[in-house]
Amino acid sequence: MRSVNREGRWTRALAAFGVLLAALAIKGGEQLMNRYHVGLNTTESLNDWGYIVDRRNRSPKRGDLVEFVVPDNRYYPAGASFVKRVVGLPGDLVERRGDHVYVAGRHVGRVKTHDREGRPVEAGPTGIIPPGRIYVAGDHQDSLDSRYAVIGFIEARRVIGVGEAIL
8 A cells, every 4th residue: 555645645636637637628628528537536445546537438347447426325425426446247246254245256355343433334235236236345445335335336327437547
């Protein structure tokens, strides 16, 4: 895991955002700006923290980064979006063995019983991922992702686009 202080991350994020905006403007930007979106991750949930998201590509594959609108929950405001990695697709089996989660036979991580403030949290869904839904996970053990009920299976209608790490 990288160790970069928060101020340094923001400085690099703003610089990257400025460079991207300039590049988009030079390329005749309006159509590109409508198609592409820059995502910044200011948490530890993923190792990379800058993303470009293709809003026209809303069909993620396993291993893709995906930006999606988070279901309403007590941690983030309505309409907030996350970038996470797709680890499960429709038809994959999600299993929980003790506090460990497996998707399609691959270990995804552990489920905690309490959040960082000590409040109880409910584990996410298990079973076959239904059609039109995906299972997402972050790279960090404390990532708020499909391992928890407040996120769960992500509906296709919530997907903003498929992303690619740029920083």
